[in-house]
Amino acid sequence: MRAFNSIEEYGLTIKTGSFTSGRSLAPFVPAWGIDLFLSNETSDVQKAIEAGTAAAKLSGVPVDRQTIREDEVRIAFDGDAVVFSAESDEIYKTRGLQAFLAHEAENATKPMAGGPFGNFLKKLSILREIYLSDDGVSKVRIAIVTARNAPAHARVVHTLRAWGTPADEAHFVGVNAKAPLLKAFGAHIFFDDQEKHVLGASRVVSSGHVPGPHDPDEAVIPAG
Structure with a gap:
């Protein structure tokens, strides 16, 4: 509920999703036909890569992040x-x-x-x-x-x-x-x-x- 409430709050057009009670999301990456998978979980990222999906483990929030153009x-x-x-x-x-x-x-x-x-x-x-x-x-x-x-x-x-x-x-x-x-x-x-x-x-x-x-x-x- 919190995830979908946040989606609604930010006006995102997301209507579907998988929630696994903390279990690995990797098996669902090819099932959804996902093109890009981003996560903080190393094992999920590795398994997504092995399944043929572009995947990466995200770093922390940049400390020196600049103002980013919103039109690109x-x-x-x-x-x-x-x-x-x-x-x-x-x-x-x-x-x-x-x-x-x-x-x-x-x-x-x-x-x-x-x-x-x-x-x-x-x-x-x-x-x-x-x-x-x-x-x-x-x-x-x-x-x-x-x-x-x-x-x-x-x-x-x-x-x-x-x-x-x-x-x-x-x-x-x-x-x-x-x-x-x-x-x-x-x-x-x-x-x-x-x-x-x-x-x-x-x-x-x-x-x-x-x-x-x-x-x-x-x-x-x-x-x-």
């Missing part, structure tokens, strides 16, 4: 192991930075496979197109904020083009912190698979940690 939705994503598959990450982890850079240069025009948020990005791009104005500006604004830098940037651009999922902004930050870029973008929410980046970004933007194959203390794909 601005969403930022990391690239590898979030929007894209972890294949390139694995090359870096097992064979080193130079092998990673050589692989990405050799495959620069070959689209990457999708990661946990690949399908969600494609659906979000449809909304972006729906709300696109005549001057080419959408109320749904998408940014890619990745630790890649040149020459590994090219494969990101070619992949987005091949998918038909244009990003309004792309930031190739290398070893630089992502938080200042996310603050400048004015993101409403940011998704990353590395806890280091999530913790740093969570000071300025609501951030979601996407479970992935990485050691949280090990940086992946540094600048080279």
Whole structure:
């Protein structure tokens, strides 16, 4: 009752839901056909990812959150192991930075496979197109904020083009912190698979940690 009373109070058009007396919500994520699952429960998020749904564990409320525009939705994503598959990450982890850079240069025009948020990005791009104005500006604004830098940037651009999922902004930050870029973008929410980046970004933007194959203390794909 409290949930539906709150929905009514805030004027949200939500009429359905599942309530499980504290039991895991993960089995109901595919049952409802949910595109994005956000939770503070690590196990639920992991199971939702395993079921093929974009999911992330939310950080706390940003302490330095800026005033956010209400006429746009601005969403930022990391690239590898979030929007894209972890294949390139694995090359870096097992064979080193130079092998990673050589692989990405050799495959620069070959689209990457999708990661946990690949399908969600494609659906979000449809909304972006729906709300696109005549001057080419959408109320749904998408940014890619990745630790890649040149020459590994090219494969990101070619992949987005091949998918038909244009990003309004792309930031190739290398070893630089992502938080200042996310603050400048004015993101409403940011998704990353590395806890280091999530913790740093969570000071300025609501951030979601996407479970992935990485050691949280090990940086992946540094600048080279």
